Amino acid sequence: MELQQKVMNAFVGKVVRKDLAFLVKGGLPVPTYVLEYLLGQYCASDDEEVVNEGLEKVKQVIKNNYVHRAEAESVKGIIRENGKHRIIDKVTVVLNEKNDEYNATFANLGLSGVPIGTEYVRKNPKLLSGNGVWCIVTIGYIPGEDVKVRWEIQKLKPIQISNIDLDEYIEQRKNFTTEEWLDFMMHTVGLNPEHMNRREKLITLARLLPHVENNFNFMELGPKGTGKSHVFQELSPYGVLVSGGDVTSARLFVKMSGNKEILGLVGYWDVVAWDEFEQQKGRSVDAVLIDTMQNYLANKSFNRGRATHEASASMVFVGNTKHTVPYMLKNSHLFESIPTSFIKGAFLDRIHLYNPGWEIKMLKKDSFSKGYGLITDYIAAVLHAMRNDDRTSILKEYAKFDGTLSERDHLAIRKTFSGMMKLLYPDGKMTDEEAYELIDFAAECRKRVKDQLYVIDETFKAEPAVFKYINLKTGVEIKVDTLERISNAHLFTTNISENPEEGELNDGDTQAMNQGMPQADNDDGKRPRIPILQEKNLSFRMGQTGVNYKKLFATYLAEAKEITVEDPYIRAPWQIKNFMEFVTMLIETRPVDDLKLHLFTNEEEEKIPDLIDKLDDIKDDLAGYGIEFDYKLRDFHDRCIKTDTGWTITLGRGLDIFEKYSPYSIEALRQDKRKCKEFMVTYMKTKNV
Structure with a gap:
């Protein structure tokens, strides 16, 4: 059954086509969850006619009830003439101590000091948070003389689902494979999974961790336009996005009003996200804010006024990077773009996860989902309900981390594992392989923090943490390492990878033995070092860069007079291009006169004539370089390269190791700039050769 049909069957009335909100929204500054609340009522169907009718109804609701600031006076006139009118607006409530009543302010309508019933505030305490809550409100008008306040709130309903059946949500997980569920989550956050690899999906999913884990300290820095702040601004009525430059200690934690302490944002929201968390000229950060923040990130509590307060709000910091990752690794550190006041070990050591935002592609038109996903308000309620389901202890059933890790390292890894498990495997059912995928991801994201602490704060070098587990x-x-360190190992004086079998290509792997070819003079006058070829296994990470055919194969093929490539998938245009790049590598790294090159591949029967024509063209072309090329078509599965010198290089994916790339990009010309698929290479020597 197709994924979209599974989604419709499993979550009847709780899904919406994700592109509809964009069709309705236009230029309105309305959160997606507000629009999807309405779309879920009128457009929860796969019947195109029903969807179109529902869209028209939603548009009418927006037209008739959403308050545009420019039309506020007209709306007030409608309320007066009709006696009452239903509106959609953001409502903020404050306590009027003088009159001993609560007063509401309407962001777009422009009304303030409107009395609101205590029962509404008790049911919805976020109205008091100072940041406002989107609501559907019926406002009445009181005519006559000697009326103190002419406006009255007759009915108010926050735009959010009041209750959910969490058990039902968890039960439906069994109807999806892990890959399907992951794609379903991508659709739910509004992105098209077809344009993302598995690692990119996990990085995107990690943005939901602050919503599903209490007191989760999250940071993501990356290029502009990658959707870093989207889930914190649009996804949930339980989270609030604030500008990093406008945050004060009083607004965030506690504001003193006379002798009264008024709780700040952390007391009302599940997630407080700092947007544009980066250095800005002319702005300084209050030292009290930083100290209070450090205490809160570590202890879930803060001291302001006369009391100590506790809160469960997760803290999120998202901002833009100013330089590329290679530049930062070579010249500074990965935290370089955040406000200088926060670049200190005591603060950064409290970050549980540093999400590599630079690995997410810039969002374009086709990056957004056109399929069905959960109504954002529904998934937000689910994540809110799961916050108190602590699964950190489950990790100890799978892994025992090295004793050099600090307690903060352990806690960060456990919390990330717990959150990712709730997001991907809410029913708790996962294979060992799936569990270790989450463990590796959690450890890598914490190691990213620790690696930068060694650069920023020398004191952390005194007790270095070795990120490995049993x-x-x-x-x-x-052993665990970050992908950017593996991909950019050439930037460091020593190989920093802790795992020599994880995509590490050293000098012996990358230097071709060009016997018989002109050699460039070395600056030091020494002869080039001839590498010693060894049997070994190498594994490469999804998304890893810095890999090319020369590094993988050149040294092992340098002396061969006969090379056989066995790959059943040299047929599609990009696969044939891979093969030609392999041949080009041979021509550039060794003598090829009289080289015999054999290819074994396969193709569907009806397409064989077309493939033969292409391979014959290749044969004619290579003859001009002295290469004797031939090919055979047969049915097989294993992929490898064999030489007459006794080497067999087993390839998990054959030559097709790179992810899709644009033909109009540097990646099209440079293999080492491309992202890799996950793959393995094994080098074996036949003893009697």
């Missing part, structure tokens, strides 16, 4: 299911020791 796989308790197999007893094997696993």
Whole structure:
């Protein structure tokens, strides 16, 4: 069954086509969850006619009830003439101590000091947070003389689902494979999973961790336009997005009003996200705010006024990077763009997860979902309900981390694992492989923080943490490193990868043995070092860069007079291009006169004539370089490269190791700039050759 049909069947009345909100929204400054609340009432169907009718109804509701600031006076006139009118507006409530009553302010309508019933405030305390709550409100008008306040709130309903059946949500997980569920989550946050690899999906999913984990400290820095702040601004009525430059200690934690302490944002919201968390000229950060923040991030509490307060709000910091990752790794550190006042070990050590925003592609028109996902208000309520489901202890069933890790390291990894498990496996059912995928991701995201702390604060070098663990299911020791360090190992004087079998290509792997070819003079006058070829296994991470055919194969093929490539998938245009890049690598790294090159591949029967024509063209072309090329078509699965010198290079994915890239990009010309798929390479030598 197609994923979209599964979604419709499993969550009847709780899904919406994700592109509809964009069709309705236009230029309105209305959060997506407000629009999807309405779309869920009128457009929860796969019947195009029903959807179109529902869209018209939603447009009418927006037209008739949403208050545009420019039309506020007209709306007031409608209320007066009709006696009452239903509106959609953001409402903020304050306590009027003088009159001993609560007063509401309407952001777009421009009304303030409107009395609101205590029962509304008790049911919806976020109205008091100072940031406002979107509501559907019926406002009445009181005519006559000697009326103190002419406006009255007759009915108020916050735009959010009042209750959900969490057990029903968890039960539906069994109807989806992990890949389907992950794609479903991507549709739910409004993105098209077809344009993302699995790692990019996990990074995107990690943005939901602050919503599903209490007191989760999250940071994501990356280029502009990658959707970093989207889920914090549009997804949930339980979260609030504030401008990083406008945050004060009073607004965030506690404001003193006379002898009264008024709780700040952390007391009302599940998530407080700082947007544009980056250095800005002319703006300084209050030292009290930083100290209070550090205490809160570490202890879930803060001291302001006369009391100590506790809160469960997760803290999120999102901002733009100013330089590329290679530049930052070589010249500064990955935190360089955040406000200088926060670039200190005591603060950064409290960050549980540093999400690599630079790995997410810039969002374009086709990046957004046109499929069905959960209504954002529904998924927000689900995540809110799951916050108190602590699964951190489950990690100890799978892994035992090295004792050099600090307690903060352990806590960060456990909380990330717990949150990712709730997001991907809410029913708790996952394979060992799936569990270790989450463990590796959690450890990597914490290691990203720790690696930068060594650069920023020398004191952390005194007790370095080794990010490795014992796989308790197999007893094997696993070492963890960040993808950017593996991909940019050439920037460092020593190889910084802690795992020599994880995509690490050293000098012996990358230097071709160009016997018989002209050699460039070395500056030091020394002869080029001839590498010693060894049997080994290499594994490469999804999204890893810095890999090319020369580094993988050149040294092992340098002396061969006969090379056989066995790959059943040299047929599609990009696969044939891969093969030609392989041949080009041979021509550039070694003598090819009289080289015999054999290809074994396969194709669907009806397409064989077309493939033969292409391979014959290649044969004619290579003859001009002295390469004797031939090919055979047969049905097989294993992929490898064999040489007459006795080497067999087993390829998990054959030559098709790169992810899709634009033909109009640097990646099209430079393999080492492309992102890799996850793959393995094994080098084996036949003893009798």
